[in-house]
Amino acid sequence: NAGVTQTPKFRILKIGQSMTLQCAQDMNHNYMYWYRQDPGMGLKLIYYSVGAGITDKGEVPNGYNVSRSTTEDFPLRLELAAPSQTSVYFCASSYSLLGGTGELFFGEGSRLTVL
Amino acid sequence: AQKITQTQPGMFVQEKEAVTLDCTYDTSDPSYGLFWYKQPSSGEMIFLIYQGSYDQQNATEGRYSLNFQKARKSANLVISASQLGDSAMYFCAMREGSGGSNYKLTFGKGTLLTVNP
Numbered sequence: 001n002a003g004v005t006q007t008p009k010f011r012i013l014k015i016g017q018s019m020t021l022q023c024a025q026d027m028n029h030n031y032m033y034w035y036r037q038d039p040g041m042g043l044k045l046i047y048y049s050v051g052a053g054i055t056d057k058g059e060v061p062n063g064y065n066v067s068r069s070t071t072e073d074f075p076l077r078l079e080l081a082a083p084s085q086t087s088v089y090f091c092a093s094s095y096s097l098l099g100g101t102g103e104l105f106f107g108e109g110s111r112l113t114v115l
Numbered sequence: 116a117q118k119i120t121q122t123q124p125g126m127f128v129q130e131k132e133a134v135t136l137d138c139t140y141d142t143s144d145p146s147y148g149l150f151w152y153k154q155p156s157s158g159e160m161i162f163l164i165y166q167g168s169y170d171q172q173n174a175t176e177g178r179y180s181l182n183f184q185k186a187r188k189s190a191n192l193v194i195s196a197s198q199l200g201d202s203a204m205y206f207c208a209m210r211e212g213s214g215g216s217n218y219k220l221t222f223g224k225g226t227l228l229t230v231n232p
Contacts, residue, residue, distance in 0.1 A: 033219065043222040050218075088158070092160075101148060102148060102218050103150060104150075
């Protein structure tokens with residue numbers, strides 16, 4: 001199993017450009033998440049999904065969009081990139097809490113720089 | 116108010132010694148879960164240990180243990196016999212609620228641990 005796979009790992013964008021960060025998991029997890037990590041600030045939740053077709057905003061959703069058409073995939077779309085979106089982005093997934101801790105399984109992260 | 120507070124931005128420990136990383140949390144939900152993750156310099160997030168609010172015993176996983184003091188709302192991570200490979204950023208996180216819509220984790224700002232030889 002590959003776990004959670006994110007692409008690309010690195011990307012440089014110009015201000016105003018758009019892009020999509022891809023995330024796929026092969027663990028059949030219902031729940032998926034996008035976090036961003038800024039230096040000294042921990043991880044902040046951008047968007048999450050509880051299943052195909054269902055998404056909801058997290059703590060810092062402005063400037064981003066998501067979709068969840070399948071259980072496996074949860075892409076994050078950045079529209080009109082701004083320098084404030086320079087960050088490391090993590091996709092994560094988790095299984096149902098029943099019978100488990102609900103720990104998050106993380107991808108390796110995507111480092112995005114907006115210049 | 117912050118839900119997860121890690122008051123130690125950085126900590127130093129000598130190899131083979133034990134170290135405690137502090138974490139306090141804030142919730143009014145009687146059911147919650149507490150997590151610790153390790154992030155080495157390579158950047159990946161590694162799950163270390165979990166403590167449920169109703170668990171009677173402190174969680175342990177190898178050299179990691181969680182000192183859970185419910186009344187004080189603290190969930191400190193204890194690493195015994197530190198190794199050079201333990202040098203990393205450590206994050207405390209909380210999930211409020213036991214199910215339904217409550218599965219999101221809220222993270223603290225992290226503590227950077229450096230193990231000296």
